Structure formats: C-alpha cells, structure tokens
Amino acid sequence: MASTIIGNGYMEGFAKGTIYRGKLKSVCFPGLNCYSCPGAYTSCPIGSLQSVAAGLKHQVSLYVIGFLMLVGTIGGRLVCGWLCPFGFFQELLYKIPSKKFKMPKILNKVKYFFLVVFVLLLPAFFTNEVGIGLPYFCKYICPAGTLEAGIPLTIKNAALRGAIGIMYYWKLMLLTVTIIFSILISRPFCRAVCPLGAIYSLFNSVSFYRMSVDGTKCTKCNVCNKNCPVDIKIYENANSPECVRCGKCVDRCPTKAIKSGFISEKKGRLNHEKILDASCGADNSH
Amino acid sequence: MKEKTKYILLLMSFVLIAMGVYRGEVKEVLQKAINICLECIGIG
Numbered sequence: 059m060a061s062t063i064i065g066n067g068y069m070e071g072f073a074k075g076t077i078y079r080g081k082l083k084s085v086c087f088p089g090l091n092c093y094s095c096p097g098a099y100t101s102c103p104i105g106s107l108q109s110v111a112a113g114l115k116h117q118v119s120l121y122v123i124g125f126l127m128l129v130g131t132i133g134g135r136l137v138c139g140w141l142c143p144f145g146f147f148q149e150l151l152y153k154i155p156s157k158k159f160k161m162p163k164i165l166n167k168v169k170y171f172f173l174v175v176f177v178l179l180l181p182a183f184f185t186n187e188v189g190i191g192l193p194y195f196c197k198y199i200c201p202a203g204t205l206e207a208g209i210p211l212t213i214k215n216a217a218l219r220g221a222i223g224i225m226y227y228w229k230l231m232l233l234t235v236t237i238i239f240s241i242l243i244s245r246p247f248c249r250a251v252c253p254l255g256a257i258y259s260l261f262n263s264v265s266f267y268r269m270s271v272d273g274t275k276c277t278k279c280n281v282c283n284k285n286c287p288v289d290i291k292i293y294e295n296a297n298s299p300e301c302v303r304c305g306k307c308v309d310r311c312p313t314k315a316i317k318s319g320f321i322s323e324k325k326g327r328l329n330h331e332k333i334l335d336a337s338c339g340a341d342n343s344h
Numbered sequence: 345m346k347e348k349t350k351y352i353l354l355l356m357s358f359v360l361i362a363m364g365v366y367r368g369e370v371k372e373v374l375q376k377a378i379n380i381c382l383e384c385i386g387i388g
Binding site: 076079080094102106115131204212227228230263265266 | 349354356357362363364365367368369371377380381382383384385386388
C-alpha cells in the first residue's frame with residue numbers, strides 16, 4: 059500500500075488531469091504502474107519495454123531488460139507480493155465477501171504468451187511502413203492503464219474525454235472483467251496475464267531473496283496452501299515461479315517451518331531445504 | 345551453481361543497464377513517459 063501511495067504521489071496530476079513530466083520518469087517502477095497515471099513519478103517497465111521496441115532505433119530495450127533482471131535477481135517475484143499497485147488492488151478486491159473459486163493451473167502459463175507476443179514480438183516487428191510499432195499490450199490488454207490512467211484522466215481532462223472511442227470501452231470492459239474475476243479468484247491477473255510477473259517468475263529459483271521450507275518441521279498440513287494467494291504448495295517447491303513471496307505462509311505456518319529472506323546457501327541455511335527436496339522428490343535442487 | 349548464477353545475473357543486469365544508457369534509451373523512455381500514453385488509456 060505504501061509503495062502504491064509513494065509511487066503515485068503526484069497529487070497535482072489528479073487535481074488537474076495531467077501527468078508528472080519530471081526526469082524521474084526516466085526510471086522504471088518495479089511493479090505494474092502505468093506511467094500515464096496522473097500520480098505516477100516513474101515509468102511502467104512493461105510500457106517502456108514496448109515503447110522502445112516500437113520506436114525506430116532499437117528492437118529490444120537493454121536498459122529496461124537490465125533493470126528487470128536486476129530487480130528479478132534481487133527478489134524474484136517479491137515485487138508482485140509487496141510493491142505492485144495492481145497486485146494490491148486485486149488483493150483488496152478478493153477481500154470482498156463472495157463465493158471463491160480456484161484458477162485452473164494451466165492458465166498460469168498464459169502470461170508467458172502475453173509477454174512474448176504482446177510485449178516483445180508485436181511492438182518490435184508488427185510495424186507500419188515507417189517502422190514504428192505500437193505498445194500492443196498497453197493498447198489492447200492492460201487493465202492497469204485503464205484503472206490508473208484512463209479513468210482518472212478522462213474524469214478531469216475534457217479534451218481526453220471528448221476523444222473517447224470504442225477502444226476506451228473495450229479496455230473498460232476488460233477492467234470490469236478483471237475486477238469481477240479478482241473478487242472470485244485470488245490475483246487472476248498476476249497469475250494468468252501479467253507479463254511483468256512472467257519476467258520476474260523466471261528469477262524466483264535463482265534470486266537472492268528466497269523462500270525455504272524446513273523438511274524436518276513441515277507436517278504438510280496444507281495451512282500454507284489454504285492461505286496462499288496463488289494456490290501453491292510451498293513444501294513441493296519453495297521457490298516456485300508462481301510464488302509472489304507475500305509471506306502469508308511464513309506467518310501462518312503452525313510449525314514455523316517456512317522461512318524467507320536473503321538466505322545464503324554458502325552459510326548452510328538452506329540445508330533443510332535439500333533434506334525436504336530429497337524426501338518429497340521436488341525439483342528444487344541447489 | 346545457483347549461488348554463482350545469481351552473481352552472474354546481477355553483473356549482467358548492470359552491464360545491460362549501462363549499455364542501454366550508452367545507447368540513449370533513457371531519453372527514449374523519458375520521452376514516452378512524460379507524454380500521456382493514449383494507447384494506455386484506451387484513446388490512441
């Protein structure tokens with residue numbers, strides 16, 4: 059919540075229907091936070107990745123890829139659990155009382171499709187005759203842009219309001235669908251759609267920040283799984299690509315078997331994790 | 345092995361950021377970010 063407020067603290071933007079135009083905007087925010095949000099001080103990494111690829115000079119942004127690699131190597135999906143404003147939004151929605159559903163695990167893979175096709179390939183290669191592409195994920199998919207930028211800007215800015223067309227309603231519909239699903243299913247966008255989560259997930263198994271499960275204490279009671287927002291069994295793979303490292307399992311574990319932090323393998327603190335892997339056959343070797 | 349991998353990735357990330365800065369990508373990111381992204385808000 060604090061990161062959402064700090065990252066979007068430019069109140070003048072909300073009041074006037076404009077955006078922050080200072081030099082901080084050349085720095086990316088680690089989470090999914092639209093750079094056209096009136097309050098945003100920084101850039102959206104997914105938007106920046108597409109905008110550089112869609113431009114004339116480069117097809118891949120080394121600057122943004124390097125930034126994402128840095129954040130991913132430090133924390134993996136720690137950002138998803140703690141810093142992402144859109145993740146926080148989904149967490150709030152899931153607190154609304156209703157019947158809750160589980161998401162089919164196969165949908166976890168769909169976010170990689172959005173990453174490869176809509177963020178990397180289409181902006182770089184599906185260009186006009188001059189060679190300029192479009193930020194396809196932002197344009198056709200991203201509900202965060204509608205929530206954080208589209209709605210507040212069109213409320214306050216009459217010129218933008220006058221330009222509303224069919225695409226605006228398409229994105230509003232996608233946001234509505236995301237909201238409905240987020241009430242019924244925990245973090246559906248993070249798990250099935252988010253290309254930023256897809257990138258960070260690649261680093262979960264190697265990042266400095268790690269989860270570990272003490273196999274000698276774990277009773278496989280599944281309290282961790284019942285409280286997990288992404289429905290994983292952490293004792294099967296402590297550093298699963300799907301884990302957003304929110305720490306709910308750490309807090310709720312009745313035997314205090316789960317730990318998280320900047321754990322160094324060299325210091326031997328992950329030895330119990332190896333014991334667990336050997337006992338349950340999970341692919342979590344180091 | 346993974347202990348080494350994370351240090352290699354960390355080094356690579358700094359190299360990539362430096363290369364991106366050298367190629368002038370910071371300016372490109374800033375240029376896009378300081379203007380309202382019409383595609384993002386569903387108007388462009």
